[in-house]
Amino acid sequence: MNPVCQLLNIRYPILQGGMGNVSNAPLSAAISEAGGLGTIGIGTLSPVEIEQLIIDTKKRTGNPFAVNIPLSVTPFVKEAVQSMFQYEVPVVVLSAGNPAPYIPKFKENGLTVICVVASVKHAQKAEKAGADIIVAEGYEAAGINATEESTTMTLIPQVTDAVKIPVVAAGGIGDGRGLAAALSLGATGVQMGTRFIATQEGVFHESYKQKLVEANDTDTTIVGRKYGKIRRLLKTAYAEQLQKDEAAGVDQQTFIDKTTEEFHLRGAVQGNFAEGFINSGQIAGLVGDVPTVDGLIQRMVKEAEQQLKVIERLL
Known part of the structure; x- marks a missing residue:
C-alpha cells in the first residue's frame, strides 16, 4: 500500500496545499470526501476564525483532513494547536518556520505530522525532529516561495535520496502526468494548490477561476x-x-x-x-476547465495510470 495513504488513512496520495486566509471548508471537505487529504490553512486568521473553519470542515466530512500552520506567519500558533486537539484534527502541516519545537507535542497527541520544505537540509532536519511525511515544494508553486529557487524536478529525487520517510512532491503538478512524474522521481504522493482553485467546490471568485482557465504557460x-x-x-x-x-x-x-x-x-x-x-503556480497553463473535485481526482488517477503504462512501453 502507498505509505502516504496508509499514514493519512486516505484513498489517493493527493494532498491539498494550504491556502492562507482564503482556505475554505467546502473545498477542503470535498477533497477529503473524494479520497484525498483536504487541508485548511490558517494564515493570519484569528483564533475564533480558526476554530470555526475546523468546525465547518468537520461538519462536511468524516474523513481525515489537515490544518496547515505557517509558523512564521500566524501569531496564533498556540490557539490553533489547542483547537486542533479539541476537535481531534488528525493531521498537521507545518510550514514557513522551524517545526522542531512543535513536533513532539503533536506526536504525543497522536497526530500525523507533515513538514513542508524546499531543500534537502531542511528535509533532513524535519525527519530528525520526528516528522512523518515531507512535502518538498519546488519553485513552480503558487504563493509564498523559498529563496532557494530549486525546481520540483531537481528537488524531489535529492530529497527522496536524503530521507527515509515518505516524500510528497509539490509545485508544478496539475494533472495525472504530474502525478506520474512525481512517483517516477521517487515521491509517494503529490500536493496541489492552484489546480484545486479551479474546481466547482472552491469558494473563490469566478473571475479568478476563469483567469486560470484562460492562462497560458507564461502568465x-x-x-x-x-x-x-x-x-x-x-x-x-x-x-x-x-x-x-x-x-x-x-x-x-x-x-x-x-x-x-x-x-x-x-x-x-x-x-x-x-x-x-x-x-498561481506555473501549471496555470494546464488548467482548462472547472470540474468537480471528485471528477478532477478521478481523472488524475486515470491519467497517471495511463502515463505510467506509456513510460513502461517507452523503456
Whole structure:
C-alpha cells in the first residue's frame, strides 16, 4: 500500500496545499470526501476564525483532513494547536518556520505530522525532529516561495535520496502526468494548490477561476525577490503594480504591507484584481476547465495510470 495513504488513512496520495486566509471548508471537505487529504490553512486568521473553519470542515466530512500552520506567519500558533486537539484534527502541516519545537507535542497527541520544505537540509532536519511525511515544494508553486529557487524536478529525487520517510512532491503538478512524474522521481504522493482553485467546490471568485482557465504557460510572475519575500502570482494589474514598486525601490515594509492576506482576499474572493493579488503556480497553463473535485481526482488517477503504462512501453 502507498505509505502516504496508509499514514493519512486516505484513498489517493493527493494532498491539498494550504491556502492562507482564503482556505475554505467546502473545498477542503470535498477533497477529503473524494479520497484525498483536504487541508485548511490558517494564515493570519484569528483564533475564533480558526476554530470555526475546523468546525465547518468537520461538519462536511468524516474523513481525515489537515490544518496547515505557517509558523512564521500566524501569531496564533498556540490557539490553533489547542483547537486542533479539541476537535481531534488528525493531521498537521507545518510550514514557513522551524517545526522542531512543535513536533513532539503533536506526536504525543497522536497526530500525523507533515513538514513542508524546499531543500534537502531542511528535509533532513524535519525527519530528525520526528516528522512523518515531507512535502518538498519546488519553485513552480503558487504563493509564498523559498529563496532557494530549486525546481520540483531537481528537488524531489535529492530529497527522496536524503530521507527515509515518505516524500510528497509539490509545485508544478496539475494533472495525472504530474502525478506520474512525481512517483517516477521517487515521491509517494503529490500536493496541489492552484489546480484545486479551479474546481466547482472552491469558494473563490469566478473571475479568478476563469483567469486560470484562460492562462497560458507564461502568465505567472514573481514578486518580492529583492526583499527575500518571494511570491508567485498570476499576472494582474495589482501584480504589475507590485513589480513597479519593487523596481522603484520601495522599502521592504511597504512591500510587506501591500502583500498581506487582506490583499489576497480582495483578489481571490472579491475578484478585485486592481487592488488585490491572486496566487498561481506555473501549471496555470494546464488548467482548462472547472470540474468537480471528485471528477478532477478521478481523472488524475486515470491519467497517471495511463502515463505510467506509456513510460513502461517507452523503456
